[in-house]
Amino acid sequence: MSDTSIVLRIIPVSYLSALGVRRPHRMIERHVMAYRRQWLIVVSGFFEPLFYLLSMRAGVGDLVGDVSVAGRAVPYDAFVAPALMASSAMNGAIFDSTGNVLHRLKYARIYDAALATPMGPADVALGEISWALIRGQIYAIGFLAVMAAMGLTESWWCLMALPVCALIGLTFASIGFLGTTYMRGWSDMEIVNTLMMPLFLFSATFFPISSYGDWAWVVQLSPLYHGVALVRACNAGVWTASLVVHALVLLVISVVMLAWASRRIDRLLRR
Amino acid sequence: MxxxxxxxxxxxxxxxxxxxxxxxxxxxxxxxxxxxxxxxxxxxxxxxxxxxxxxxxxxxxxxxxxxxxxxxxxxxxxxxxxxxxxxxxxxxxxxxxxxxxxxxxxxxxxxxxxxxxxxxxxxxxxxxxxxxxxxxxxxxxxxxxxxxxxxxxxxxxxxxxxxxxxxxxxxxxxxxxxxxxxxxxxxxxxxxxxxxxxxxxxxxxxxxxxxxxxxxxxxxRELIDRYSTREVLELRFGAGTNDQFGPQVAGIGDRFEVLPDRVLVYADDGEAALAEAHHRGLRPESALVRRSSLEDVFLLLTGRSLAD
Structure with a gap:
């Protein structure tokens, strides 16, 4: 099957078609066609987290020393690497579901064109989010390979980080897509950038949650915090009951945001 | 059918x-x-x-x-x-x-x-x-x-x-x-x-x-026949004076319409209408006889020109 759609394989097709979802893979096909000419843009998304990782190993790691994770001492770069992996899953998903979607929605009117065909709003929404997930998975695989090459992976359990990154991607792509349906124009993208920075810095990314003291509960409000905790656990191969909670938080946010976003896009495009 | x-x-x-x-x-x-x-x-x-x-x-x-x-x-x-x-x-x-x-x-x-x-x-x-x-x-x-x-x-x-x-x-x-x-x-x-x-x-x-x-x-064709005359005489007086001269064409042809830039006289015979205008002493800067179009139908039906 050449029409790559992860979603179609996970959820029974009959259920999706009842929701008006029949052709989300066409949206993905469109993006593959468009990005064939712009592959450099796709590749470049991989480098930012990689440079972060290199700087953590070369500089910061020596200053900080070891960090305690689940009662074990871990070198700082091995502590930060899974968090950077989770962050890059978030960044990729947000990037694809905000700026790119805003452009196609309001300026290029790609969706208006698609909706004049048998394609429906739900196809558009699901197609866009699936695309963000596929792109995110490509980066996650690349990132994991680099981590392994640098000796930062601890066991084969680290492969579990890939589906976890897909879940993080789903969560943030849904949030981003929903947010974009409320945007008035490009200036609103500033809000996205402003929100992303603290999420990136204060989701127990660069220091363990214990170091936040009384403010730890604020950190737990960040969806990225739950993603970071999951990826870290995967890399360490340490499984605790709290991970179920982390995964559930992300799953619930995703489902709610997806349902909301589908309704919004329907109202926007089928006025 | x-x-x-x-x-x-x-x-x-x-x-x-x-x-x-x-x-x-x-x-x-x-x-x-x-x-x-x-x-x-x-x-x-x-x-x-x-x-x-x-x-x-x-x-x-x-x-x-x-x-x-x-x-x-x-x-x-x-x-x-x-x-x-x-x-x-x-x-x-x-x-x-x-x-x-x-x-x-x-x-x-x-x-x-x-x-x-x-x-x-x-x-x-x-x-x-x-x-x-x-x-x-x-x-x-x-x-x-x-x-x-x-x-x-x-x-x-x-x-x-x-x-x-x-x-x-x-x-x-x-x-x-x-x-x-x-x-x-x-x-x-x-x-x-x-x-x-x-x-x-x-x-x-x-x-x-x-x-x-x-x-x-x-x-x-039906719309033009139903709502307009066969021909239209367009008279252009100097800028800003169409309002002033417009009413003076009353009675020539079936009806008339004053627009900001010209006066339209609806008549089945446009040339005859123009002769009558000249006879009344009107001296437009330019005059044109043309066939009725959908534009005229629209003007009659809505009181507005399409270009608005």
């Missing part, structure tokens, strides 16, 4: 408080070229979007091919082609890629998309631009590509929302000729326009819309 392709009864479209379409009845027969004529804001585009099954009707019934858009929207859309008012071409794709991906939206196989794209590029006279980036095309070329794209599913019904707005005269004539070919092939067309000459050239039958309502219906 065959089954009508489009049937609308009491069709309304509301946006919050504003009622864009206030209850219209329309029937379009297969093979017909049908026009919605009216100024900006008359409700033409809202009507077109409902017919295109991308905008749900607020009230009334609408049937295309005997199907209800609220139930079978996707099935209906599979059988129609849409040329939107503003081009929605995919600027990140090349000319032929635009056609390919659009065919894919209709679930055509890749081979079929390529075959039809080659044909349509020929039809749209864009074969030598197949690999160009859409952004670099001229306005006329983009329009032709939009039309080519709307034909990828071999539609039985083609919807064109102001197909030639913003095009130069030559590009318009090329487009009209292509649309005439489609008519000969039996493609039903529904179009909106605020150009009188376009409506007269293309439409078998049309409705005049104003402020969300249909104010007249017929063929272009």
């Amino acid at each position: 065959p089954e009508p392709l489009i049937v609308a009864r009491g069709l309304k479209k509301r946006f919050d408080e504003f009622e864009a379409v206030k209850g219209i009845d329309v029937e379009v027969q297969p093979g017909e070229v049908f026009g919605f004529l009216g100024p900006n804001g008359a409700g033409k585009s809202s009507t077109m979007r409902m017919i295109a099954c991308v905008s749900p009707a607020s009230e009334g019934t609408l049937r295309l091919f005997g199907m209800d858009p609220a139930v079978d929207g996707a099935k209906i859309r599979a059988r129609i082609g849409v040329v939107p008012q503003l081009d929605t071409l995919d600027t990140e794709l090349s000319v032929q890629e635009n056609l390919w991906i659009y065919g894919r939206y209709f679930d055509l196989s890749r081979a079929e998309c390529r075959r039809r794209a080659t044909e349509l590029l020929e039809f749209a006279q864009l074969t030598d631009r197949a690999d160009s980036v859409v952004e670099h095309l001229s306005g006329g070329m983009k329009r032709r590509l939009s039309i080519a794209r709307s034909l990828i599913n071999e539609p039985e019904l083609l919807l064109l929302d102001e197909p030639t707005t913003g095009l130069d005269p030559q590009a318009r004539h090329v487009l009209w000729e292509r649309l005439y070919r489609l008519k000969q092939q039996g493609v039903t067309q529904v179009l909106t326009t605020h150009y009188m000459d376009e409506a007269e050239q293309l439409c078998d039958r049309l409705v005049v819309m104003d402020q969300g309502l249909i104010v007249a219906e017929g063929s272009p």
